[in-house]
Amino acid sequence: xxxxxxxxxxxxxxxxxxxxxxxxxxxxxxxxxxxxxxxxxxxxxxxxxxxxxxxxxxxxxxxxxxxxxxxxxxxxxxxxxxxxxxxxxxxxxxxxxxxxxxxxxxxxxxxxxxxxxxxxxxxxxxxxxxxxxxxxxxxxxxxxxxxxxxxxxxxxxxxxxxxxxxxxxxxxxxxxxxxxxxxxxxxxxxxxxxxxxxxxxxxxxxxxxxxxxxxxxxxxxxxxxxxxxxxxxxxxxxxxxxxxxxxxxxxxxxxxxxxxxxxxxxxxxxxxxxxxxxxxxxxxxxxxxxxxxxxxxxxxxxxxxxxxxxxxxxxxxxxxxxxxxxxxxxxxxxxxxxxxxxxxxxxxxxxxxxxxxxxxxxxxxxxxxxxxxxxxxxxxxxxxxxxxxxxxxxxxxxxxxxxxxxxxxxxxxxxxxxxxxxxxxxxxxxxxxxxxxxxxxxxxxxxxxxxxxxxxxxxxxxxxxxxxxxxxxxxxxxxxxxxxxxxxxxxxxxxxxxxxxxxxxxxx
Amino acid sequence: xxxxxxxxxxxxxxxxxxxxxxxxxxxxxxxxxxxxxxxxxxxxxxxxxxxxxxxxxxxxxxxxxxxxxxxxxxxxxxxxxxxxxxxxxxxxxxxxxxxxxxxxxxxxxxxxxxxxxxxxxxxxxxxxxxxxxxxxxxxxxxxxxxxxxxxxxxxxxxxxxxxxxxxxxxxxxxxxxxxxxxxxxxxxxxxxxxxxxxxxxxxxxxxxxxxxxxxxxxxxxxxxxxxxxxxxxxxxxxxxxxxxxxxxxxxxxxxxxxxxxxxxxxxxxxxxxxxxxxxxxxxxxxxxxxxxxxxxxxxxxxxxxxxxxxxxxxxxxxxxxxxxxxxx
Numbered sequence: 001x002x003x004x005x006x007x008x009x010x011x012x013x014x015x016x017x018x019x020x021x022x023x024x025x026x027x028x029x030x031x032x033x034x035x036x037x038x039x040x041x042x043x044x045x046x047x048x049x050x051x052x053x054x055x056x057x058x059x060x061x062x063x064x065x066x067x068x069x070x071x072x073x074x075x076x077x078x079x080x081x082x083x084x085x086x087x088x089x090x091x092x093x094x095x096x097x098x099x100x101x102x103x104x105x106x107x108x109x110x111x112x113x114x115x116x117x118x119x120x121x122x123x124x125x126x127x128x129x130x131x132x133x134x135x136x137x138x139x140x141x142x143x144x145x146x147x148x149x150x151x152x153x154x155x156x157x158x159x160x161x162x163x164x165x166x167x168x169x170x171x172x173x174x175x176x177x178x179x180x181x182x183x184x185x186x187x188x189x190x191x192x193x194x195x196x197x198x199x200x201x202x203x204x205x206x207x208x209x210x211x212x213x214x215x216x217x218x219x220x221x222x223x224x225x226x227x228x229x230x231x232x233x234x235x236x237x238x239x240x241x242x243x244x245x246x247x248x249x250x251x252x253x254x255x256x257x258x259x260x261x262x263x264x265x266x267x268x269x270x271x272x273x274x275x276x277x278x279x280x281x282x283x284x285x286x287x288x289x290x291x292x293x294x295x296x297x298x299x300x301x302x303x304x305x306x307x308x309x310x311x312x313x314x315x316x317x318x319x320x321x322x323x324x325x326x327x328x329x330x331x332x333x334x335x336x337x338x339x340x341x342x343x344x345x346x347x348x349x350x351x352x353x354x355x356x357x358x359x360x361x362x363x364x365x366x367x368x369x370x371x372x373x374x375x376x377x378x379x380x381x382x383x384x385x386x387x388x389x390x391x392x393x394x395x396x397x398x399x400x401x402x403x404x405x406x407x408x409x410x411x412x413x414x415x416x417x418x419x420x421x422x423x424x425x426x427x428x429x430x431x432x433x434x435x436x437x438x439x440x441x442x443x444x445x446x447x448x449x450x451x452x453x454x455x456x457x458x459x460x461x462x463x464x465x466x467x468x469x470x471x472x473x474x475x476x477x478x479x480x481x482x483x484x485x486x487x488x489x490x491x492x493x494x495x496x497x498x499x500x501x502x503x504x505x506x507x508x
Numbered sequence: 509x510x511x512x513x514x515x516x517x518x519x520x521x522x523x524x525x526x527x528x529x530x531x532x533x534x535x536x537x538x539x540x541x542x543x544x545x546x547x548x549x550x551x552x553x554x555x556x557x558x559x560x561x562x563x564x565x566x567x568x569x570x571x572x573x574x575x576x577x578x579x580x581x582x583x584x585x586x587x588x589x590x591x592x593x594x595x596x597x598x599x600x601x602x603x604x605x606x607x608x609x610x611x612x613x614x615x616x617x618x619x620x621x622x623x624x625x626x627x628x629x630x631x632x633x634x635x636x637x638x639x640x641x642x643x644x645x646x647x648x649x650x651x652x653x654x655x656x657x658x659x660x661x662x663x664x665x666x667x668x669x670x671x672x673x674x675x676x677x678x679x680x681x682x683x684x685x686x687x688x689x690x691x692x693x694x695x696x697x698x699x700x701x702x703x704x705x706x707x708x709x710x711x712x713x714x715x716x717x718x719x720x721x722x723x724x725x726x727x728x729x730x731x732x733x734x735x736x737x738x739x740x741x742x743x744x745x746x747x748x749x750x751x752x753x754x755x756x757x758x759x760x761x762x763x764x765x766x767x768x769x770x771x772x773x774x775x776x777x778x779x780x781x782x783x784x785x786x787x788x789x790x791x792x793x794x795x796x797x798x799x800x801x802x803x804x805x806x807x808x809x810x811x812x813x814x815x816x817x818x819x820x821x822x823x824x825x826x827x828x829x830x831x832x833x834x835x836x
Contacts, residue, residue, distance in 0.1 A: 096703035096770035
């Protein structure tokens, strides 16, 4: 237990779910009195790593040392007992209990075997006073704001564990003032020698509070650096990565202007929604692939939700072939021959227990309405033709789709929309969680579709993927469309600079 | 200050007091200790089972096996004592062990096989009822010196009422239940699981052990209710107490416990039981009403309480939203 040991050290951590690797050989070191930011895009493995350190998951490989001695927390209670406390973003505390009950759940002070409510109340008051909070601890937790609950959760975790505090997106639902209050608390804890791990996607906040960052990408460690030696540009390229340089589209040969592709067929003007995405203009020409780039939380998916009518725009107009249209719901979007493959394939995309064929005809049936069912012969024919043309494996249309691999599920969802012959197809992270082979096939398919005259909007956190397939890339930052890149400007470096550009001006 | 979450309990209490007052106005005899003593004795087995049900519902679950377990226990005890000449205490002990283990098993299935409590306890309901038939399909009378002594034991109230041993057992179970729910870590864990099982797990609540204990407790109390029922009717019959679990659920809900779990009081269930007993007593006093009026009134009360609970949740959500708007 000498001071030369790091507070918490993880070596070679590996974890896979159902044969799919979520973390591979990741190292992580946390010192005493350090605020350490853990960064990465969705699916990078941040949450998996945190859950392993805090005992929610069991690791497959690797070792964890706490103050130099090996530990192996089997569950949350064990991790807490070791001194590792966690505050999760949403699933947090219990609204049906009082503040005091929440603070002391599982470790209530007892007298003669009974919970000593008075002592619990007094200790709760004293505990919260350290965080500058003077509230009625006998009131229900649900009567307090998210910011106060956050402090209560931190107070509980620190009081319970005291050595390591893990915060998962603590600022996601706080306003600027509340964030400031939270950071004051965190700095105080840092002074006290607590090691703090913070997951966040707000880079400004990382630069404001963190001492060190560790970046994960696709379940692997990219690097761990002191924040003072890490320019924002380098950090973003660590997060988004740009080591793969297999560009298939030759942007250099393309004209700077793309007017020769013909007039835009779908136009969004001053389109936006308060609290979601600032108003933007977007023109999409037939056969064009428009990429959307930005960090997690920058408004990428929100833009897609607006375009597809999942979120209702509160400003601006949409026109198709010069005619004004209203896209106020997904039904309206489908009626206008739009298609959308969402990011969360498992929860928002596939209907796991239905067969591949049923999943493929789903959108077509929705457009036809339930009065005009698709005959089973027609369904078989459609399913078989797409299984063949997209090479969905196994080629068994009756198999429940949940038994297919991620890549084949994604192809089936693509097929679902292709059946409806859309004019605009929106793909949110089309290649996430898909193996390399399927990845290339999907990119090829995007090429083929646009050569057939379909327009595509592709959202991706893989910059090489965007530069490879897109004719134009819209860059988002802080829920605003900040740049549009095409032709020669369209490189991974260009996108990273565009993302960082606004970040730096905002920080200044 | 009354917490919003205790409002249903306070409402039930108020309704009970008012209803009792109205009954007494019409039939002054209903105030007598005789009536109160009988009410407690008549509902003793239901009250005991309802305490277990309260814990189950507080944790967000349901136990449909209660009535069947009561029937099984009563037949089991009657046959053991009546046909095999086992001492009643031994039979009681064996019955309690069986019903508790049965509860444990259901709890373990709910937790580790992740089967919804409704399904598991529905299966348990059929299983226990079938087992009761297996023991005997007859109504088995039970006579034993020891049992006569037990039934002969009571405390006399001023005014001629009797607090029987059965009523005492129920009151003790309620008192212990109230203490366990509000003053022990196990009780706090039950509320935590009912509030949000994921949060509870992330906060280090031993969800598995607690779930098993909850259903074991419900099984134990169903067994105890079965013993009390056997003493009450001096017989065991496998067709008895069909649907008692629903009466217990009704008492719990009328007592102010949210069916979704996490909010409620054991004391509320006691009032729920008294209210049901009061309605039955009123019908007996009236003499012209049929007994199904009990069901009708309880049905109406249930509706009222479900609506009331919804309204309270809606109202407190809105108040919170307004307050947060003001803070901004």
